[in-house]
Amino acid sequence: METQATQAASAINISELTPEQRRQLMADLEAEEQAKKAAEQKLKEDYAALKNDQVNETFGRLRMLEIGIKAEKTDIYEQFQTLMAMKMEIFGLTDADIEMQQSHTFTNDAGTHSIILGSNVIDGWTDEVGIGIDAVNKWIDAKITDPKAHGLLKAMLKPNKDGVLQANRVLDMAKEARKIGDKELIEWVVFIQDQWRPVKTSTYVKAKWRDTNNKWQWLALSMSAV
Structure with missing residues (x-):
């Protein structure tokens, strides 16, 4: 997208400008280019900061969820141990039989x-x-x-x-x-x-x-x- 200074430069005949006007035009173009670069840099920095905060926050939530799931699974397995022992006794199963049966x-x-x-x-x-x-x-x-x-x-x-x-x-x-x-x-x-x-x-x-x-x-x- 053209800046105001760029549009102005394209709308006038450079050869008609005085040396002072040319210097001013170049200064305006340089200033707008620097402003554009600064805006782009600010956007990159904002993105990096937001990304960092979001990743850290989300990872923390998922880490707590992982800990909770592991705890639930451990608790469920412990609760089913009595049923598993009774199943082994009722059907005459050995530890090897239970191990071989994958589910x-x-x-x-x-x-x-x-x-x-x-x-x-x-x-x-x-x-x-x-x-x-x-x-x-x-x-x-x-x-x-x-x-x-x-x-x-x-x-x-x-x-x-x-x-x-x-x-x-x-x-x-x-x-x-x-x-x-x-x-x-x-x-x-x-x-x-x-x-x-x-x-x-x-x-x-x-x-x-x-x-x-x-x-x-x-x-x-x-x-x-x-």
Whole structure:
């Protein structure tokens, strides 16, 4: 946007000005340019100050919310320990059984509200899992001649982008091994499955309820869900 001095300069013939008028015009242009820069700098400083205050204030609120959520989750888990112990006794479950079952759902008598306690896990394997993978791959190379079937079977035991074997793909391999019916293949796939050592990364609490249409709805316990 042109300033007043710039507009004035473009509206007159510079060659017609006296030296004094030219100096005054240059001074006016310089002053307006400095004022423009000062306004821009002030806006940047105001933005930086507001950003700093807003980030610090919001972070503090979210930090308190995080502390509150952690405390609530800890309290809920402690409150459900009695129910978990009774469940183990009623159904004859061991600690290993509870650990393997990654989530536990508790529903009220009316069937309208449920609380789910669970664990997020990632796949983990013993060092010996590679022995089974090599054996299965050798079996595939020796026994499967169809290129498409060969590629599909090989892909089931291929690690993901993080270099980790995926348990769900091993389950797919187990299904295929049973279909094929080869004893050696089945035994090696079972060997691989026995090497699975899931790693618990975190625990969670979820809650759901039935709406007026008798459909389950989840409580929005995450900021991304509301």
